[in-house]
Amino acid sequence: MGYISVAEIAKKWNISERSVRNYCANGRVDGAFLTGKTWNIPENATKPMRANKKMDEPATLLEILQDEKKRRYSGGIYHKTQIELTYNSNHIEGSRLTHDQTRYIFETNTVGVEDEVLNVDDVIETANHFRCIDTIIEEAKITLSEKFIKELHLMLKNGTSDSRLDWFTVGEYKKRANEVGGMATALPSEVAGKMKKLLSVYNEKKEKTFEDILEFHVKFEQIHPFQDGNGRVGRLIMFKECLKYNIVPFIIEDNIKMFYYRGLKEWESERGYLRDTCLSAQDKYKAYLDYFEIKY
Helix, strand or coil: CCEECHHHHHHHHCCCHHHHHHHHHCCCCCCCEEECCEEEEECCCCCCCCCHHHHHCCCCHHHHHHHHHHHCCCCCHHHHHHHHHHHHHHHHCCCCCCHHHHHHHHHHCCCCCCCCCCCHHHHHHHHHHHHHHHHHHHCCCCCCCHHHHHHHHHHHHCCCCHHHCCCCCCCCCCCCCCEECCEECCCHHHHHHHHHHHHHHHHCCCCCCHHHHHHHHHHHHHHCCCCCCHHHHHHHHHHHHHHHCCCCCCCCCHHHHHHHHHHHHCCCCCCHHHHHHHHHHHHHHHHHHHHCCCCC
């Protein structure tokens, strides 16, 4: 199958290039995919029908997040998601920034410090995590791939002290064996093969369920493909996939991290531990949606 550009398809369909990009970003052009920031569109793609009735239908959470992000809307669900997901995911991994400091960085792009010392990596990774969330919102509809996962890792760890270490490969799979919670993970020589297999099995399923997304997360964390940052990248992926399949997403908060870790460890013998923990987190996010009067 041949692929053509946004400009070519816009001319063919007699619409603006912006409309073509919007169709692609919203998953309305079958087979279209991104290479970097360039859309590749099947040459035989058909023009989507205009859905006028859509104006009378409630917007999906993904559409609302994309709209609030685009308009830089303050105080909505996008704002809330950025702060809560970034603070909790980083805090689980040892960040010492407070919730207020995280919020301040997001809202003002500055850091307020009074009689304390901040870890520069904590600040950098917080700012980087905001960018990662923007990316999973912008590209929620794309098919999960090794390339996309590596890009998330590069975005998260870029500019940190780890990125200056010769043996720490930012945006690439690990070079040294590592453990997580005292448990062995995939060896560096095994990672590429295991990731390809994991993604192949996952992407064979056209419609993903809540359980499918959890299972992918467990397998991803068991492989632990990167030297560091696996937990945060993995949780970003779960959020993205929930948005893609119109499943209410969830944020693993720092105060339930031990239940979360137990769920990851015991998945093969008792899936209920992780499922119940994530459903509880989902209920918390539903409370946010109720507050903002967003239907789900």
